[in-house]
Amino acid sequence: QPRVFSGVQPTGNLHLGNYLGAIARFVPLQDEMPAIYCVVDLHAITVKHDPALLAGTTREVTAAYLAAGIDPKKAIIFNQSQVREHAELAWIFNCIARIGWLSRMTQFKEKAGKNRENASVGLFAYPTLMAADILAYRATHVPVGDDQKQHLELTRDIAQKFNNDFADQIKELGLGIPNPTPSPELPDELFFPLTEPMIAGPATRIMSLRDGTKKMSKSDPSDLSRINLRDSAEEIAKKIRKAKTDPEPLPSEMDGLAERPEAANLVGIYAALSGKSKDAVLSEFAGQPFSVFKPALADLAVDKLAPMTGEMNRLLADPGHIDAVLRDGAGRASEIAGPVLRDARRIMGFLEGR
Numbered sequence: 001q002p003r004v005f006s007g008v009q010p011t012g013n014l015h016l017g018n019y020l021g022a023i024a025r026f027v028p029l030q031d032e033m034p035a036i037y038c039v040v041d042l043h044a045i046t047v048k049h050d051p052a053l054l055a056g057t058t059r060e061v062t063a064a065y066l067a068a069g070i071d072p073k074k075a076i077i078f079n080q081s082q083v084r085e086h087a088e089l090a091w092i093f094n095c096i097a098r099i100g101w102l103s104r105m106t107q108f109k110e111k112a113g114k115n116r117e118n119a120s121v122g123l124f125a126y127p128t129l130m131a132a133d134i135l136a137y138r139a140t141h142v143p144v145g146d147d148q149k150q151h152l153e154l155t156r157d158i159a160q161k162f163n164n165d166f167a168d169q170i171k172e173l174g175l176g177i178p179n180p181t182p183s184p185e186l187p188d189e190l191f192f193p194l195t196e197p198m199i200a201g202p203a204t205r206i207m208s209l210r211d212g213t214k215k216m217s218k219s220d221p222s223d224l225s226r227i228n229l230r231d232s233a234e235e236i237a238k239k240i241r242k243a244k245t246d247p248e249p250l251p252s253e254m255d256g257l258a259e260r261p262e263a264a265n266l267v268g269i270y271a272a273l274s275g276k277s278k279d280a281v282l283s284e285f286a287g288q289p290f291s292v293f294k295p296a297l298a299d300l301a302v303d304k305l306a307p308m309t310g311e312m313n314r315l316l317a318d319p320g321h322i323d324a325v326l327r328d329g330a331g332r333a334s335e336i337a338g339p340v341l342r343d344a345r346r347i348m349g350f351l352e353g354r
């Protein structure tokens with residue numbers, strides 16, 4: 001049974017990459033299959049965080065979900081820490097995943113930096129919690145940006161090892177679903193599905209406005225490097241005006257952008273915001289200098305983002321409403337994850353007391 005799950009960390013500075021690479025893509029999926037969108041606050045504490053700010057940043061991501069057009073009556077919107085099953089399944093997965101697998105995660109290496117000995121164990125185990133987020137709902141489809149690809153491969157590896165290691169129990173207890181894509185590596189009945197990453201479109205990797213070789217990121221110290229979802233129209237226009245470019249006019253074909261990361265990035269942003277392909281954008285602006293393209297991009301970005309920013313600010317003025325959405329969503333999420341965890345506990349062989 002198909003189901004979408006995705007999550008965004010409440011670490012502040014939500015930006016255009018989070019919107020185009022993820023949140024905007026969540027919206028149409030809610031009409032295609034049951035959808036669950038999570039604010040992953042347990043992930044936000046894997047690096048040093050300020051407890052006084054966490055509730056506010058959690059509400060900010062929720063407001064972005066709602067303002068982007070996710071309907072809390074259709075999709076489930078909730079924050080991770082309200083549903084205990086995530087942490088419980090993550091523990092089981094910590095005992096499935098291998099240290100070697102986690103040691104290869106590039107995001108851990110980047111975030112831990114040189115002083116790896118001093119990184120939290122939670123930062124190391126981050127991907128097992130992410131696998132638990134997805135598999136506690138037996139979700140099949142996960143829309144994310146390109147930077148999450150490796151984590152989703154690990155999620156599949158964990159599901160696969162669980163299905164293999166406990167194949168006998170799964171069968172004996174009658175808890176398996178037939179494997180839709182039979183293969184020699186997998187038993188014919190699975191408890192956890194093998195998740196499909198959804199990484200597609202012109203915006204899977206939006207780059208920094210200051211350096212076309214670095215991804216746009218919440219933690220970049222330069223605010224000019226990113227367009228924040230709560231920037232004013234003036235700030236958006238200014239950041240696009242100041243975005244790094246090269247002196248050449250825009251080419252007529254994608255090949256002409258190969259060695260021009262900043263230009264390619266701005267064309268990708270234009271394409272994603274307008275819903276056109278990059279080729280269509282280039283045929284519209286072929287031969288034009290950035291003095292023409294940038295104002296057009298700024299107008300488009302303000303047109304698309306300003307109404308959302310306004311709606312986010314309106315929603316954030318009423319935190320009680322946001323909290324009620326999250327509470328309701330957490331209740332509905334638990335109703336799905338609760339039975340999955342009950343079955344997972346039986347598969348593991350835990351003695352059931354109550």
Ligand code: TYM
Binds near residue numbers: 009017018020129206
């Ligand atoms: P996070 O909070 O870093 O980012 C949220 C989403 O935004 C995407 N993204 C980008 N897309 C395009 N260009 C960029 N520059 C850019 N920067 C970020 C991310 O790929 C992501 O889709 N580990 C996840 C959160 C998570 C999760 C999950 C996602 C936790 N559990 C389960 C899916 C399923 C993260 O840190 O995202």
